[in-house]
Amino acid sequence: MNRIVIVGGSAGGLATAEGLRRAGYAGVITLVGQEPHPPYDRPPLSKQILTGQWGPDRLTLRGKEELHSLSLDLRLGVPAIGLDLSGGSVALADGAEVPYDALVIATGVRPRHLPGSEVVPGVHTLRTLDDAVSLKARLLPGRRLVIVGAGFVGAEVAAVATGLGVKVTLLEAGPLPLAQALGEQAGHVLAEIHRGHGVDLRTHAAVAEIVSAGGAVTGVRLADDTVLPADDVLVAIGSVPNTEWLGGSGLSAGDGLVCDEFSAAAPSVYGVGDVARWHNPLFDTAMRIEHRTNAAEQGLAVAHNLLHPQARRPFAPVPYFWSDQYGMKIQAYGHLRDHDEARILESNLAERRLLIAYRTGDRVAGVLAVGMSPKILRAWRALIAARTPWATAITDTTAA
Incomplete structure (x- = not known):
């Protein structure tokens, strides 16, 4: 592959580019971003930026020298407007047609x-x-x-x-x-x-x-x-995946770009981050996750699969997200949606402590925690990753 085009200049797109360079890819990487800003972190927008604790400059994911070291063909402030899947090129709003040998779609979402x-x-x-x-x-x-x-x-x-x-x-x-x-x-x-x-x-x-x-x-x-x-x-009524520019391309896009367990939407075309709806084999379900950690992890996984087509790995993470509210850090692991049972294992609002376990079928599928130690969270993550039966997980953790 001589040229990989990444459409989407946020955390997922940047992680993919970094993963490619770390693995030794020396070809051209074109990174297309709709916003004029270099890649920046989004979670602080609703927290540290609004409080004034951080200035905008602190959001930048990589400094100028770090970005320069990646030798990227940066196309910032220019959205993609079309895809020629058979011809292998992306059309940009400035009239440019960018050819590719492999394509990564990381165009994220926009607010409703x-x-x-x-x-x-x-x-x-x-x-x-x-x-x-x-x-x-x-x-x-x-x-x-x-x-x-x-x-x-x-x-x-x-x-x-x-x-x-x-x-x-x-x-x-x-x-x-x-x-x-x-x-x-x-x-x-x-x-x-x-x-x-x-x-x-x-x-x-x-x-x-x-x-x-x-x-x-x-x-x-x-x-x-x-x-x-x-x-x-x-x-703040949710978001819409940015897939309109893919219309007529032949790719499947409903609530996100439809991808398989390898995050592939078509041969040599992959989805990363908020825009991708991929099949997570760990939970045997399709999911689209709008959280920072998932975007970065998926970008690295896609970089591996691009460079090792004969040894691709399914992307099967235990999803993780967090939210900061009123001085509390709310954290969750797993797939909490569509659960069959949510059991409160600990609840003490005066001490800002909360622990809820989630069951889907006969296995533990997720956990939500406030004020819990990292050791407890790691233990629950391991249980989810191991597809632990619900009865076993509840017995082991309550006895610990």
């Missing part, structure tokens, strides 16, 4: 919008550095922020904004925050934490429209005609 809200001043989404800088400037004491969506992004921003003296209303369409991902037990705990910190959490809240006047947002109207006053609104 409420219809008609995209152009209303004071309505925000949070995905990019520019989004975070814009929102940070508005989080001032006494201002009113309505957050539509109580998922991870919405919950983290609620925690930060409340700490900055902002009056926060958090809207959740379902009965509990994060219940779909983490289960009802965790949802109840998280709801109690938000309300305990002064957040006006409203569940079963259906948004009818964003209200504006004088060229700026003034509130959010709910389906029951209640109007919640707002100086700013954050729309």
Whole structure:
């Protein structure tokens, strides 16, 4: 292979490029990024950037010298707009056609919008550095922020904004925050934490429209005609995989780029990170994970598979994610969605300790922890990786 093109200039794309160079690949690596910024870390956008603890420069994943040492053909600020799979080339928005011998698709996701809200001043989404800088400037004491969506992004921003003296209303369409991902037990705990910190959490809240006047947002109207006053609104209702540019290419893309257990979408074409929906053989299910750790691990796995086509390895990780809220680090291992049982093994909110184990079928599938030691988390991760039967896992860990 003389040229590998990586479309997507974030953590997953960069990890792939680094993995290729570490393994001795000396050909051309073209890294295409839609944003003009060099690769940067996204998790701090909803935390350290909004609090002001970090400046934008601290987000950069690699310094200029480190990037230079990778000898990348960088195409930043130029999105990909098309793919010729049979001809082996990627079309860029500046008119360039970039040929490849192998292609890595790491184009990530973009936020969902409420219809008609995209152009209303004071309505925000949070995905990019520019989004975070814009929102940070508005989080001032006494201002009113309505957050539509109580998922991870919405919950983290609620925690930060409340700490900055902002009056926060958090809207959740379902009965509990994060219940779909983490289960009802965790949802109840998280709801109690938000309300305990002064957040006006409203569940079963259906948004009818964003209200504006004088060229700026003034509130959010709910389906029951209640109007919640707002100086700013954050729309955090999930994301959409960036796969439109693949239309007509022949690749399969629904909720993400469809890949096999090796992260391959077609011969010499691989998916990495948030955009990839791949089959994880450890859990025997397709999954698409929007977490930083997974993107980096998948990038390294794809680099290996690109360079060793006769000795490819399935990408079968125990997924890991974390969330920082109100001084608590929430951590989880495994596949928590679609579980059959979630059992609380420890719950002490006064001491900020929580441990929930998840069962799918007859095996332990995941664990959620707050305030637990790394030793306990490592033990649970090992049980999940070993496909340990549920009864054995519960007995071993409660007896330990």
